[in-house]
Amino acid sequence: MVRDIELTLPGQRFAARAWGDESLPKLLALHGWLDNAASFDALAPLLCRHFHIVAIDFPGHGRSDWRPPGAWYHYVDYLSDALAAADALGWQRFGLLGHSLGAAAASMLAAASPARVERLLLIEGLGPLTQAAEQTLAQLQRAFVERGTAADKSPRVFAGLDEAISARIRASDLSRAAARMLVERGVRLIDGGLTWSTDPRLLLASPVRYTEEQVLAVLRGIRAPTGLILAEPEQPYMPRAAMDRRIAQVTAIEVVRRAGTHHLHLEDAASVAAELLGFRAAAQG
Numbered sequence: 001m002v003r004d005i006e007l008t009l010p011g012q013r014f015a016a017r018a019w020g021d022e023s024l025p026k027l028l029a030l031h032g033w034l035d036n037a038a039s040f041d042a043l044a045p046l047l048c049r050h051f052h053i054v055a056i057d058f059p060g061h062g063r064s065d066w067r068p069p070g071a072w073y074h075y076v077d078y079l080s081d082a083l084a085a086a087d088a089l090g091w092q093r094f095g096l097l098g099h100s101l102g103a104a105a106a107s108m109l110a111a112a113s114p115a116r117v118e119r120l121l122l123i124e125g126l127g128p129l130t131q132a133a134e135q136t137l138a139q140l141q142r143a144f145v146e147r148g149t150a151a152d153k154s155p156r157v158f159a160g161l162d163e164a165i166s167a168r169i170r171a172s173d174l175s176r177a178a179a180r181m182l183v184e185r186g187v188r189l190i191d192g193g194l195t196w197s198t199d200p201r202l203l204l205a206s207p208v209r210y211t212e213e214q215v216l217a218v219l220r221g222i223r224a225p226t227g228l229i230l231a232e233p234e235q236p237y238m239p240r241a242a243m244d245r246r247i248a249q250v251t252a253i254e255v256v257r258r259a260g261t262h263h264l265h266l267e268d269a270a271s272v273a274a275e276l277l278g279f280r281a282a283a284q285g
Contacts, residue, residue: 002041007056007088014085015063016056017041020048026094027121028086029055030078030102032263034198036062038185039099042178043265046273050282053097056085060199062185073202075128075209078105079112086116095119095224095281099265103228104128107250111221119281120226123265123272126246127219129237131209143207150204155195161187164194178266212242219249226253227279229272231260254279 007014017037027047031039037055044053057064058081060073067073082105086094095118098106103125110117131139158164161180164187168179188197210218228247234240247255256275258264265272276282 002044005054007085009084009088011068012059012084013065014056014059014081014088016054016085017044018052018054019044020050020052022052024048024050024052025119026089026091027051027053027097027119028082028089028091028094029053030082030096030098030106031055031058031061032100032102032124034061034186034202035100035182036185038062038181039102039263039266040097041181041266042269043273046269047097047276050277051095054085054089056081057185058102060202062197066199067201072207073199073204075105075206079109082106082109083113083116092116093118095121097121097123097276098125099123100125100262101128107222107226108215108218110224110226111218114221114223117224120222120224121276121279121281122226122228124229124231124235124262126228126243126250127215129209130212130215133211136208139205139209140207143205146204147201150201153200155190155200157190157192158187158194161194164196172263173261174263175267178263181266216246216249219246222250222253224252225279225281226250227276227281228253228255229264229275230255230257231262231264232257235262252280254281 003018005016005018007016029040036057040055060066093116096106103122104127107126110120165179165183168183186197187194260268
């Protein structure tokens, strides 16, 4: 049975969902960009006989607090967020289950804090998006231009939940049932209807990105047994050759490719759960 919980730390509050007996091995679940903890509502019930799972809403997502005024959503801060959530739960050693952005953050955190991460289960992600070094200045300039105009934008208002679900479907590869799970947790009431609960600053350009060489160097530091599920066809922003090069950096990794969409853990949870439980990473640590 799922339980809604809150994790409160100085200066921040994480909303989260929990499944499974607390005596079982721990899995901290990290969702994708503009998603929320409900990303695991279909998958976690199929895994919770084996794991105690806590899925957080990253700051600015779902029902968690937004970052303070004037703050950026720096990529590396998501790693700190995950460790802060584990600390609030009292977990010294734990596994990570991540999708998309969450998988990218989980893989980098596993390398950065190998003493704490005992297993790594990834869906559609291994390391973050990267950028060639010569694009650094243009990226930084774009980020400051967008940041300067963000306050002028009004929030989008929906008359009801069905309208918000339809908008999410148009913007992604989700079925209506999968979109509903995310949207129900991803909207809030305002005058005139509903709007997204996500912080609009999440849509601004990142001021800095790693280069591919930097990410490869970090991935070589992963020591936890790792299982990775990738959808076919692959996402255009991560061609197979680039992903295969990343995979080659991780010593103890198993990879499965399945026909499906980017959110295959929402659309085909039973098959994804079976693949995850079949990885050596699910039994080790």
